[in-house]
Amino acid sequence: MASLLRAVAALMLLGLAAPARGTPSSELQLVESWPVGTALDHPDIPDAADVWLGMIAGARRSLDLAEFYFSGEKGSRLEPIVAAIEAAARRGVKVRVLGDAKFAGTYPEILDRLAAAPNVQVRRYDFGKVGGGVLHAKYFVVDGTVAFLGSQNFDWRSLTHIQELGVRTDIPAVVRGLADVFETDWALAGGADRATRVRNAAPVAAEVKLVASPKGWLPDESAWDLPRIVELIDGARKTVRVQLLSYQAGRRGEYWDELEDALRRAAARGVTVQLMISDWAKRPGSIEGLKSLGVLPHVTVKLVTIPAWSGGFVPFARVVHAKYLVVDGERAWLGTSNWEKDYFYQSRNVGIIVGQKPFADRLERFFLDLWQTELAVAIDPAATYTPPRRE
Numbered sequence: 001m002a003s004l005l006r007a008v009a010a011l012m013l014l015g016l017a018a019p020a021r022g023t024p025s026s027e028l029q030l031v032e033s034w035p036v037g038t039a040l041d042h043p044d045i046p047d048a049a050d051v052w053l054g055m056i057a058g059a060r061r062s063l064d065l066a067e068f069y070f071s072g073e074k075g076s077r078l079e080p081i082v083a084a085i086e087a088a089a090r091r092g093v094k095v096r097v098l099g100d101a102k103f104a105g106t107y108p109e110i111l112d113r114l115a116a117a118p119n120v121q122v123r124r125y126d127f128g129k130v131g132g133g134v135l136h137a138k139y140f141v142v143d144g145t146v147a148f149l150g151s152q153n154f155d156w157r158s159l160t161h162i163q164e165l166g167v168r169t170d171i172p173a174v175v176r177g178l179a180d181v182f183e184t185d186w187a188l189a190g191g192a193d194r195a196t197r198v199r200n201a202a203p204v205a206a207e208v209k210l211v212a213s214p215k216g217w218l219p220d221e222s223a224w225d226l227p228r229i230v231e232l233i234d235g236a237r238k239t240v241r242v243q244l245l246s247y248q249a250g251r252r253g254e255y256w257d258e259l260e261d262a263l264r265r266a267a268a269r270g271v272t273v274q275l276m277i278s279d280w281a282k283r284p285g286s287i288e289g290l291k292s293l294g295v296l297p298h299v300t301v302k303l304v305t306i307p308a309w310s311g312g313f314v315p316f317a318r319v320v321h322a323k324y325l326v327v328d329g330e331r332a333w334l335g336t337s338n339w340e341k342d343y344f345y346q347s348r349n350v351g352i353i354v355g356q357k358p359f360a361d362r363l364e365r366f367f368l369d370l371w372q373t374e375l376a377v378a379i380d381p382a383a384t385y386t387p388p389r390r391e
Helices: 002-013 048-057 079-090 101-106 109-115 156-160 172-189 225-234 258-268 287-294 341-345 357-371
Strands: 028-033 062-067 094-100 120-125 139-142 146-150 162-169 208-213 239-244 272-278 299-304 324-327 331-335 349-354 376-378
Touching: 028 048, 028 156, 028 357, 048 079, 048 139, 048 146, 048 156, 048 162, 062 079, 062 172, 079 094, 079 109, 079 120, 094 101, 094 109, 094 172, 101 120, 109 120, 120 172, 139 172, 146 172, 146 349, 156 162, 162 331, 172 208, 172 349, 208 225, 208 341, 225 258, 225 324, 225 331, 225 349, 239 258, 239 357, 258 272, 258 287, 272 287, 272 357, 287 299, 324 357, 331 357
Parallel strands: 062 094, 094 120, 239 272, 272 299
Antiparallel strands: 028 162, 062 139, 139 146, 146 162, 208 349, 239 324, 299 376, 324 331, 331 349
8 A cells, every 4th residue: 555655646746646626737648558578668658557546546536437348467557556446445436337248258357356345336338239339448537527548448468568548638528528428328338218318518619629439329429530530631731640450441341431531532632641550450351451552652551560578478469559640740539449330330439639739749759659660561462461369
């Protein structure tokens, strides 16, 4: 406990713990995770494990977590964070936890542990019965005033063996919008009528906006992320830079054109399009579409391979998992969706659209830091690729 308190004190000095009540900081802060044994750490971007710990330890009234799944490992960087959630509950913080029902069966341990703690409510959310997909979002809200969202799953591997990117924010419109998504899903997970939507956040004109999916299941349907992302790409004048775990325009014989056509339109008008995808995309069904995109004028597609860990094989890890878009170094999207149709039409995801040049510029430099390394290799349309081992 003493070490936990020391860590929290240090984080508060860095401005990473939840802000004091009424503090009008309204900031948007990048938060990363990086695979140990690589040079992908950015000293000016705080680590997710530290930020999460500070935010949770700073909770005084409420803590709402919505996560795709919960997977721990003894001695990992996730363990103190789970302990911090339990400690928050013991001091009277109301804790609510949503996990995807399908993956709760695969990784039940942390959910069962939290469900047994006093002052913690856990619901396993079968989003398949609602939207047809899964609860793929990864976010949490502290005291209704500060929130985190990003590519990091609540998984020990996400904090140590995967390249990830998220944001910590206390921008009121974003936090309230996330709270609406959570309240809507909490009610639906508890058996509420399928028409239930909770909407307290009022639409505002802002440089940072919350967006979400899927269409048809949002507290505010104008916040659907797909058309906002297409608008960003269609507004590009110079560059479109995208990093994802996966990109797929064709699946099960169906061609999905909304994002594919936007990228092609950008390239056709002379915009430089750079797409960076994990090497998991070497599998059949994914690599063919990336090859066809990569041969277009003004388009470059690179696959990123993270070296194996010196300590041995880690399943479902050693991969790039961040999900973001930067347009002209001036505007950006960052979220939890990979670019495949079901992420926008069937599964719960969240993200932000940012019109702030300093934020977009830092995100672009994050992209180029990886793009320019030997880890990122341009697709060869004539090559035969072997998918890497994942499990």
